[in-house]
Amino acid sequence: MALIFCNECGSEISDKAVNCIKCGNPMRTATSVIDEVLDFKSIDKKYAEEFQKFHDSKGEYKGKKNGYAFFFQLFWFFAKGCWATGLAYVIIIVLFTIIFELLNVGGYGVNEGIYRFIGLGLSVHGMIRANYILYNKKVLNKNIWL
Ligand SMILES: [Zn+2]
Secondary structure, three states: OOEEEOOOOOOEEEOOOOEOOOOOOEOOOHHHHHHHHHHHHOOOHHHHHHHHHHHHHOOOOOOOOOHHHHHHHHHHHHHOOOHHHHHHHHHHHHHHHHHHHHOOOOOHHHHHHHHHHHHHHHHHHHHHHHHHHHHHHHOOOOOOOO
């Protein structure tokens, strides 16, 4: 444990303290709290700024679009540890496969179009939601399905 000086009152306090013990001056900003979580979870630093915005906006900020999640879809979510979303995609794909393949609703040409629609739908969903879902997983430790 290292000692640092409070920049308000000059008291010597622990660098782990959230507030100065003498004057109550906040010693750690939201940014440094997020950084600690990110260090602890060893997440890619390129998401740090994005996570900070989610943290600061309290639900207002919707996040940047994520091209990796668009292209790699459910594999991206599994690779990032967002297993609930990856699993939700698998369930959706399996359900549609059962409905349109085993029950043979629609017929060949129709099915092909529907598969493309579902595939594109999941990619677009992933692209829009990926960063927010990743933030919930890595910072708040919450699993979001979709
Ligand atoms: Zn102080």
